[in-house]
Amino acid sequence: MLLPRFDYHEPGSVANVCELLSQFKGDGKVLAGGTDLLVNLKKKVFTTANVISVGKIADLKGVDKKNGQVRIGARENVADLAENALVKKTFAALASGAGWLGSPLVRNLATIAGNVVSARPAADLPPSLIAYGAEAVLQKTGGERTVPVESLFTGPGATILAQDELLTAFLLPAPLPNSGAGYQKLGVREALEISLVNVAAFIALDGPDGPIKAARVVLGSVAPTPIRAPSAENALIGEKPSDALFEKAANAASGDSRPIDDFRGSAAYRRAMVGVLTKRALDAALKDARARS
Numbered sequence: 001m002l003l004p005r006f007d008y009h010e011p012g013s014v015a016n017v018c019e020l021l022s023q024f025k026g027d028g029k030v031l032a033g034g035t036d037l038l039v040n041l042k043k044k045v046f047t048t049a050n051v052i053s054v055g056k057i058a059d060l061k062g063v064d065k066k067n068g069q070v071r072i073g074a075r076e077n078v079a080d081l082a083e084n085a086l087v088k089k090t091f092a093a094l095a096s097g098a099g100w101l102g103s104p105l106v107r108n109l110a111t112i113a114g115n116v117v118s119a120r121p122a123a124d125l126p127p128s129l130i131a132y133g134a135e136a137v138l139q140k141t142g143g144e145r146t147v148p149v150e151s152l153f154t155g156p157g158a159t160i161l162a163q164d165e166l167l168t169a170f171l172l173p174a175p176l177p178n179s180g181a182g183y184q185k186l187g188v189r190e191a192l193e194i195s196l197v198n199v200a201a202f203i204a205l206d207g208p209d210g211p212i213k214a215a216r217v218v219l220g221s222v223a224p225t226p227i228r229a230p231s232a233e234n235a236l237i238g239e240k241p242s243d244a245l246f247e248k249a250a251n252a253a254s255g256d257s258r259p260i261d262d263f264r265g266s267a268a269y270r271r272a273m274v275g276v277l278t279k280r281a282l283d284a285a286l287k288d289a290r291a292r293s
C-alpha cells in the first residue's frame with residue numbers, strides 16, 4: 001500500500017503549526033508518531049493535501065511539575081511515558097496503559113496526543129487521563145482553551161478539536177492525599193492487542209483508613225467513546241473499601257457499559273469483563289493509594 005500524494009510541512013514552532021492549520025482550512029493533518037495517521041492515509045480512510053509534522057517542536061515534549069500540576073507535552077512518546085519516573089510514581093495507571101499500548105516499535109513512535117486525538121474507543125490512554133481528571137490544552141492562532149479530556153470525545157474517531165486547533169499539552173492535577181488509581185486491559189491476546197475492554201479506576205480515601213471520598217471509574221471499548229460509570233462511582237463514595245464493596249461497584253459498572261457485538265467479542269462477554277476488570281482496577285487503585293499514603 002502506497003501513501004497518497006500530499007505536501008509535507010515541518011514547522012519549527014506551535015505558532016507556525018497553528019498558522020498552517022488555519023491557512024489549510026481543514027485540508028491539513030497534524031503528524032505526530034504517524035502510527036494512526038499514516039496507516040489511515042495508506043488505507044485511504046481519508047485524504048489530505050497537507051501533512052504538518054510536529055516532530056521538530058521541542059515545546060511539545062517533556063513532563064514537568066509546576067504549581068502542583070503535572071504537564072505532559074503532546075508529543076511525549078508512549079515508551080517514554082511508560083518509563084517516566086514521575087509518571088510511574090504519581091500516575092501509575094497512565095504509565096500502565098502506556099506500557100500496554102501496541103508493541104515496542106509502536107510505543108517508540110506513538111505519542112500521547114495522537115492516542116487521544118485518534119479517539120479510538122479502545123485506546124489505552126484516555127481512560128486513565130479521565131480517571132485522573134486531566135485537561136487538554138488546545139491552541140490556535142490568537143487563542144487557547146483548556147478542556148477536560150473527558151469532554152474531548154464525540155464519537156469513534158471524532159473529537160471537539162476545531163480544524164485549526166493543535167493539542168499542545170495535558171495538565172494533570174496533583175493527586176489528592178490517600179488516592180490511587182489502577183488500569184486494566186483485556187485483549188484477545190496478551191500483547192500487541194487493541195482492548196476488548198479496558199477500565200481505569202481512581203479512588204481517594206478520607207484518611208489512610210477512611211471511607212472513599214472521591215471515585216472515578218472509566219470504561220473503554222464498551223461505548224462509542226470512553227465513558228464514566230456513574231452507578232459504580234455512586235456505589236463507592238462514602239463507603240469504606242472492601243472486597244464486597246468493590247464487587248458491588250464492579251457489577252454496577254457492568255450495568256453502566258454499552259458494549260456492542262463485533263468480531264473481537266460479544267456484548268455479553270464484554271459486559272461481564274467490565275465487572276472483572278473494574279474489580280481488579282479498584283484493587284490496584286487501593287493498593288496504589290495505600291502505597292503512596
Ligand SMILES: Cc1cc2nc3c(=O)[nH]c(=O)nc-3n(C[C@H](O)[C@H](O)[C@H](O)COP(=O)(O)OP(=O)(O)OC[C@H]3O[C@@H](n4cnc5c(N)ncnc54)[C@H](O)[C@@H]3O)c2cc1C
Nearest residue numbers: 030032033034035036037102110111114115117123124167
Ligand atoms: C500495530 C499497531 C498497534 C497498535 N496498538 C494500539 C494499542 O494497543 N492501544 C492503543 O491505544 N492504540 C494502538 N494503536 C494505535 C496508535 O498507535 C495510537 O493511537 C498512537 O498513540 C497514535 O499516536 P501517534 O503519535 O502515532 O498519532 P498520529 O498517527 O501521528 O496521529 C493520530 C491522529 O491524531 C492527530 N494528532 C496527533 N497529534 C496531534 C496534536 N498534537 N494535536 C492535534 N491533533 C493531533 C493526527 O492528525 C491524527 O489525526 C496501534 C497502532 C498500530 C499501527
